[in-house]
Structures are given as structure tokens and as C-alpha cells.
Amino acid sequence: MDAETLQQLINGLVIGSVYALIALGYTMVYGILGLINFAHGDVLMVGAMTALQTMLFLMGVAPGMSPVAMLTLALLVAIPVSMLIGYTMERLAYRRLRNAPRLAPLITAIGMSFLLQTLAMIIWGRNYHTFPQLISTTPLQPVEGVFVTPVQIVIIVVSALLMIGLTLLVNRSRIGRAMRATAENHRTASLMGVDTNAVIAFTFIIGAGLAAVAGVMYASNYGIAHYGMGFMPGLKAFTAAVLGGIGNLGGAMLGGIVLGLVESFGAGYIERLTFGFLNSSYQDIFAFIILGLVLIFRPTGLLGERVSDRA
Amino acid sequence: MKKTLVAAAILGLGLSAAHAQEVVKIGGAAPLTGTIAHLGKDLENGARLALEEANARGVTIGGKPVKLEFMGEDDQADPRTGTTVAQRLVDAGVKAVVGHLNSGTSIPASRIYHQAGIAQITPASTNPKLTQQKYPGVFRTIANDVQQGSVLGKFAVESLGAKKIAIIDDRTAYGQGLADETEKAAKSAGAQIVAREFTTDKATDFNSILTKIRSANPDVIFFGGMDAQAGPMLRQFKQLGITAKFLSGDGSCSPEMIKLAGDAIGANAYCSMAGLPIEKMPGGADFRARYKKRFNADVQIYSPYAYDAATAIITAMEKAGSAEPSKYLPELKKVNFDGVIGNISFDDKGDLKQGSITVYQFKDGAWVPL
Numbered sequence: 001m002d003a004e005t006l007q008q009l010i011n012g013l014v015i016g017s018v019y020a021l022i023a024l025g026y027t028m029v030y031g032i033l034g035l036i037n038f039a040h041g042d043v044l045m046v047g048a049m050t051a052l053q054t055m056l057f058l059m060g061v062a063p064g065m066s067p068v069a070m071l072t073l074a075l076l077v078a079i080p081v082s083m084l085i086g087y088t089m090e091r092l093a094y095r096r097l098r099n100a101p102r103l104a105p106l107i108t109a110i111g112m113s114f115l116l117q118t119l120a121m122i123i124w125g126r127n128y129h130t131f132p133q134l135i136s137t138t139p140l141q142p143v144e145g146v147f148v149t150p151v152q153i154v155i156i157v158v159s160a161l162l163m164i165g166l167t168l169l170v171n172r173s174r175i176g177r178a179m180r181a182t183a184e185n186h187r188t189a190s191l192m193g194v195d196t197n198a199v200i201a202f203t204f205i206i207g208a209g210l211a212a213v214a215g216v217m218y219a220s221n222y223g224i225a226h227y228g229m230g231f232m233p234g235l236k237a238f239t240a241a242v243l244g245g246i247g248n249l250g251g252a253m254l255g256g257i258v259l260g261l262v263e264s265f266g267a268g269y270i271e272r273l274t275f276g277f278l279n280s281s282y283q284d285i286f287a288f289i290i291l292g293l294v295l296i297f298r299p300t301g302l303l304g305e306r307v308s309d310r311a
Numbered sequence: 312m313k314k315t316l317v318a319a320a321i322l323g324l325g326l327s328a329a330h331a332q333e334v335v336k337i338g339g340a341a342p343l344t345g346t347i348a349h350l351g352k353d354l355e356n357g358a359r360l361a362l363e364e365a366n367a368r369g370v371t372i373g374g375k376p377v378k379l380e381f382m383g384e385d386d387q388a389d390p391r392t393g394t395t396v397a398q399r400l401v402d403a404g405v406k407a408v409v410g411h412l413n414s415g416t417s418i419p420a421s422r423i424y425h426q427a428g429i430a431q432i433t434p435a436s437t438n439p440k441l442t443q444q445k446y447p448g449v450f451r452t453i454a455n456d457v458q459q460g461s462v463l464g465k466f467a468v469e470s471l472g473a474k475k476i477a478i479i480d481d482r483t484a485y486g487q488g489l490a491d492e493t494e495k496a497a498k499s500a501g502a503q504i505v506a507r508e509f510t511t512d513k514a515t516d517f518n519s520i521l522t523k524i525r526s527a528n529p530d531v532i533f534f535g536g537m538d539a540q541a542g543p544m545l546r547q548f549k550q551l552g553i554t555a556k557f558l559s560g561d562g563s564c565s566p567e568m569i570k571l572a573g574d575a576i577g578a579n580a581y582c583s584m585a586g587l588p589i590e591k592m593p594g595g596a597d598f599r600a601r602y603k604k605r606f607n608a609d610v611q612i613y614s615p616y617a618y619d620a621a622t623a624i625i626t627a628m629e630k631a632g633s634a635e636p637s638k639y640l641p642e643l644k645k646v647n648f649d650g651v652i653g654n655i656s657f658d659d660k661g662d663l664k665q666g667s668i669t670v671y672q673f674k675d676g677a678w679v680p681l
Contacts, residue, residue, distance in 0.1 A: 004526045007551070011518040128539050130570055137575075139550050147552040222515045222543045223573055232513060267519035280520050281482055281509035 003145030008268045009261070014152045014221070016260020017159035021214040022237030023244070023252035024166060025207030031247035032183045032203050033098070035105050039089060039112035040211060041234015043082050046116060047212025048131070048219040048229065049124055051078035055132050067134035071216075079212045085116070086208025090201055113234075120227035128226045131219040155217045162210060163253050170249060175202060183247070236263075236287075243291050245301025254302055262290050332378045335370075335634040337362060337624060338400035339381060339617075340410035340420065341435075342388035349611055351412055354434060355383045356606050357614030358409040361621035363605070370625060373632035379625065386416050397423040405429065406634045407624045409617050414438030414485060421449050429636045430643055432623060434616030437561065437585050438485055442660040448640060450657050452616045452623070452650075454585040454666025456485065459560055460492020462668040463533065463583050467493070468500035470670075470681075471556055471581070473531040477506040477524040479517070479544075481536035486512070489560045490535030497533075505529050512536060517544050521551050529555050537562040542571025549575040561585060564671060564678060580673040581681075586652060587667050588680045589615060594651035619650035 001009075022044060029037045051074040058070050089112050097105040135154055139147035170176040181189040182199045190196045218233060219225040236259060244255025266286030271279045278286075294302060339358045341351035362379045370377045382405055384396035393416030400408055401423060407430040411417045417436035424431040425446040432450040433441065439455045467473045476497050480490035494504055505527035508520040521544070524532060532548075532555045534541055541563035548557065557580045564582035572580070589595040589610055598618065599610050627643035628634050647656040656664045671678035 004522060007522045007525075008519060011522060015516060015518070128542070128567070128571055130573060133573065137546065137550055139552050141552065147550060149550045152550075223546045223575075224515065224539075224543050224571055226539075228513075229515070232515075264519045268523045279507070279509060280523075283509075283519070 003143065004268070006143060006146045008264045010146065010148050010152065012261035012264030013257065014155050014260070015264065016257040017156050018214050018218050018221075018233065018256075019237045019240045019260050020253045020256025021159050021162060021210050021217075022233055023241040023256045024163070024249060025211050026238050026241040027244075027246055027249060027252040028179075028203050028207050030241070031249075032179065032186075032200060033094070033105075034102065035094060036109065036238065036246075037089075037094075037112075037204075037207075038106070038109040038234070038238075039116055040207065041230035041232075041237070042113050042116035042120075043085055043208045043230070044211040044215035044218070044233060045120060045225075045227065045230030046085050046215070047078045047082040047208075048215035048225045049120055049129075049227070050081045050212075051075065051216045052129055052131055052219065052225050053124075054078065055134070059132070070132075071134045071220075075213065075216060078216055079209045082208040082212035082215075083205045086204040086211075087201055090204040094204075095197070095200075113231075117227055117231075124227055126227065128224050131223050131225045133220055133223050135220060137223070151217075151220055155221060158213065158217065162213065166206070166210070167249060169206075175199070179203060239287065239291055243294055243301055245303040248301070248303050251301055251303035258290075258302070259287055263287050332376055333372075334378050334380050335372070335628070336380045336382050336403060336405045337621065338403070338405035338408040338410070339383040340386045340393070340396050340400065340408060340416075341383075341412040341613075342416075343383070343385035344387055347388055347412070350435075350613060351385070351388070353608075353611035354410065354412055354613040354617045356602065356608070357434065357617030358621040359383070360602060360605055360614070361618045361625070364601075365622075365625050370629065372628050372634055377634070386411050386413075386420070388413050388416060390415050390419050393417075393420045394423055396420075401427040401429070406628075406636060406639075407432070409434065409620045409624070411436065412613065414441060417441050418444075421446055424448060430624060430627075430640060432620035434620045435613045439488060440484065442662050445660065447644075447661075448636065450620075450623070450643065450661040450663075452620045452652065452655060452663055453613075454668050455662055456489045456560070457492050458662075458666050459583055459585055459668050460489050460494075461496040462670070463489075463558060463560065464493045464496025464498075464502075465500050466581075466583070466670050467497050467531045467533065467556075467558055468502045471531055471558070473497070473502055473529070473556070475505045475527065475529045475531075476502045477508070477527060477529040477532045477555070478504060479508045479510060479520065479524075479532065479534045479536075481510055481512045481514075481534075481540055483512050483536070485562060486535035486537070488535075489562075490533065493533050493535065493560075510536070510540065512540065514540060515543050517547050518551065521547055521553060525551055525553050531556045531558055534559045534563065538565050538568035538571060541568055542573075545572040545580065546575040554579070556581065558582070566677070569673065569676065569678070576673050578673060581670060582678065583668050583670045584612075585666065585668055586612070586616065587669055591669075591680070592652050593649065598651045615651040619652055619655050622648070622650055623655055 054074040054077040135151040137149045178194045178199045240255035240259040241252045244251030267280045267283035339355045341354040343351045386393040397420035412435040414436040430448040437456045480486040506524045559582045561584045564584045627639045631639040631642040
């Protein structure tokens, strides 16, 4: 494999693992409620902006603090804040609409997305902010001509750990069993003594926490943050969730990685593959063509949708 | 009854003629609120200063002394607000307008001024489309992006010694236009375009296209777009180990760009801006002192251009002996005088004949003119 191909592979894996992490939030909520939470991308933004605010504060009061400690503290603030936002959305908006026609919560989710973005715009302004890159971005060169930065390695490792952790949580723990039961059948689960309201709230909280981590990693990688930063990764992660089979945890992870790789290789090779007919301005279209093809031949996504019969 | 009315009317006319000097209103439009409010205010002040100085010296149009009055509006850098304030200026009866700042507001507003038949001189909008509309009343006192692109292309080849150039643009009217012009100029100066890649004005990830560009091993990478993309792009240069020189236009030639690029920006970054730095303008030093005295503020970017734009309008009106657009417009096309920024004369499209471009290099935390 030549250096360029290897580099595109790394590019794809980095962005793909961020997509995967966000996609998990979409897919968990969909699996349990059949709701596509369009505000999920903006929860990511709230996470990143809160972390930024915390870091700026810490730099002011304790300039000598070590970068790792600062990042950890920033995450310890950003994750609960995002979880609170996730919980509040569910409690105030979606819970009241649980028995409404499906369109109502969907539109509410879009409204929530606008609301979060506008609030963020009021609080942090329209400007782009520099996001402190506390993990080094000086590239290492493991193979001649292939560059990878420590922050990118951290992104891949942290995403992998979180995905493993979530899989264990859902498959092995008590609350995980409750989540699976609720996804299977809401009403039956509640008859069996599962507090479905609590389970659903918990799902939102976990998803929001993952989104906050994804947001901080995303902003650390690119070094910037602003109020609209959640929109594109949110949309891409939603695509990834559908690609892998929405409602399916493994599918979201696979879908995220596949989408990241398709985008990366698409932008890099589309011109050569189409003999100059298409160029990199079609890189997004390339990802959606793959999505279209997968959905034509496998309508439930790569790993199959987890269809709950209460929908 | 009728008689008294007529008498009153005559009396009134006599009174007003005796009392008030004739007033000619000149409009100004720029963003006075929002992120570039400081630049908008700068533009407005430039035009205001020209009018005040002309009034102090005494303006005579068609043998009659005339008082010039300035009417400034806030277009918020927003195309829709831009057309609203344009209409407001027209309704208020302004005879000419200095503005707007952004190409995105200048272009839609130009239609309203055109329909009203009045002149619009922008001291800041560089998009070629503005004057390509061939509206007879549209002029600019700043170089356009065609001129900017040709300077950039030549600079890359002749000054930076680039043989292989890669070009990226953000698919906006501004970015694409500038990139196309730069590509043309670089090619005719003898460079080879080894890659032409695209992104969007909302993107933050350029790793894939940069990886591809890296394989082509260019000496210079040109980006046509704004600072919000150029900043992260430079960071990704560093992350991918790209050492090529980075060149871009005025959209990325801001202090904001330096902030967003963080520690990834270095002496390999160049950008260009239309116009000259004020130290190099023929009337720069004197203008800066007068401006400082009047507004107790420093010149930002556009006030000298706005000053010259307003002066061009006044000169044309005086020459034509009329403040009526139909009379003074032919004179405005023919103006030829030495303003603050240099010679002011327009070509047949209304672009500045001798528009200058300055290239800047990043040094010691700021853009330094070369």
C-alpha cells in the first residue's frame, strides 16, 4: 500500500470514529423510541463549546495546569452539561409527545436543533473560536510519508474504548437489559416492572455524553469551534447510522467507519476513478451514492435495522 | 381664498430660497453592527470626511453654493438588509451612494440604485460580477478580484518561484472567481497546475484533498476562500507534514486567520489585499492625520477608498454643474484626479483603472506588506 493510500486510510479512520461515536446516540434513541433526534449534532456542539469555556476559564485561573488535567477537567464539565441538555430535551419535549403521531416529535427535534444553535449563538457569538489543542498536533511519521498526530491516535483509541464500553453496558448490565427490553416492547417492558421513562431518559443521557466526547475530540482535531459546528457531523453521523442499520449499535459503529473511509477515499480518488469526469466538489455526493446503493440492495442497512414492532 | 394660498406659496418659496442653501444628499451604506462593524464605520467615516471637507471649502454646483449632506445606513453585511437600506436611501432622495462594503450586499443593492438612476461607488466590494452587470452608475475605487487573481498568480510564479501549484477553492462566487483568475495568471506565467481541488465554505476537514495534493508535491498551494476555512486548513498542512507555501486572497488576509491557524501559521503563509497599505498611499500620511483629528480613531482599511469615492462624486457634480444623476453620470465616467489612494479614473465598466494589490507575508504574529 503506498503512502497516499495509507494516509487516506488514516484520515478516514479518524473522521469515521468520530462519526461512529455520534451515530451511536442517534441509533440508541431510534432503537428505543423510533425517534430521529435531529438535535443530537447540536448536543455535540454544546459539549465542545462548554469544554472550550472551561478551558479558557482554567487557563485564566491556573495557567500552569498540565494539558491532560485541563482536558480531563474540561470533559468533566462538558459531559454533565451535555447530559443535562439531553435529559432536559427528553423530559420537556419528547416525553410529552411519546404517544403523538411520529411526525410531531421529529419536527420537535428539528426545532430543538434550532433552539440549541440559536442559544449558543447568543451565548458565544457568531465568530469562530480557536479551540486549544491540548494534545499535541505535531505529526509522527510511523511510515515514510505517512503522518499521524497524537490527537488522531487519541481519537481512534478513545472512540474504540467508548464503543466497547457501551456494548458491554447494553449487553451485560442490568440497565442494559432494561434498555433492550424497552426497545423490544415498550409496554411489555413496563408491565414487567421496567421503569421505561427512566430507561429512555438514561438512553438520552448516555447518547449526549458520547456526543460531548465526540464534540471535544472533533474540535481538538481541527482546532476550531463555533455555534454551527454540530450540524454537518450530525448529518453525517445520521447517515452513518442509516448506512449501518439504524437502531443497531454495531451497525452505527460500522456505518461510521465505512462512511469516514468512503468520504476520504472518495475525495481522494473520485477524479481518477471517473477519469476526470467528477472531481472533489462531489465528495459529499459520493458518500450519499454509497448510502443510496446500500439502501437499494439492503433497505435495512449493512447490519440490518432493529425493527421494533411498536412503531 | 385661492389668491391668499398662491400668495402664501410665493412667500414661502421666496423665504426658503433666501434662507436655506440648496442641499444635496449623498448616501452611505455599510455594516455598522455585527462582526465587521468596525470596518463599516471606517468606510462611512471616510465618505463623511470628504463631504465635510468639501463643505468647509465651499461647493458650487451650476453657479449656486450647495451644502452636501451625508446619510449613513447600516446594511448589517446582509444582502436582504442591504436592499432594504438601498431603497430607504433612494426614497430619501440621495443623489449618489458610497457603499456597500461586502460584494454580497453591493450586488443586490446595485439593482435598486440602477433603477433609481443614481450612482453607486463601492470602496470595498471586489467581486467582478458587480461591474459586469454593466450598470452605467456602478463604479469602484478598489481593485477587483480579476486584478487580484492575476497579481497572485504572477506572485506565486515570479516571486515565490513556484513551478508546481495546487489550487483549492470553496465553491463560492468569491472563492471560485479568485481561484480561476489566479490559475489563469499562474499558467500564463509558466507554472504547472498539478491539482485543482474543491471544498465548501462550511467544511472543516480538508485532510483527503490535502493528502491528494501532497502526492502531487506542489511548491505553492493557493486557496480561494475565507479565513474560517483557511485557518483549519493550515493546521492540517502541519498535521499532514505539508511544507508547501500557502497563498490566499483578501478573504483569508485577516487577523482572524492568524488566530484560527494557531501555531500552524508561519513565514510560509502569504495573502493579498486589494489596495495599498496606508503608509504607501500618495496621500496616506496626511489623510491619516486628518482622519484621526476628526474622528479620534485610526484608519482601518476602507476610509481612504471611501474618501476618494465621495470626492469623485463631488467632482463630477461640480463639473456637470448639476446634482442630477442624468447630468453628472457622464462626468463621473470621465473623472481623473489624484486621490488619497492614487489616481482615480474608471474604465468603461466602472472599475478603477489603476487598482493596486498588495501581497502580505506572515511575520512575527502579523501580516506584513511585502
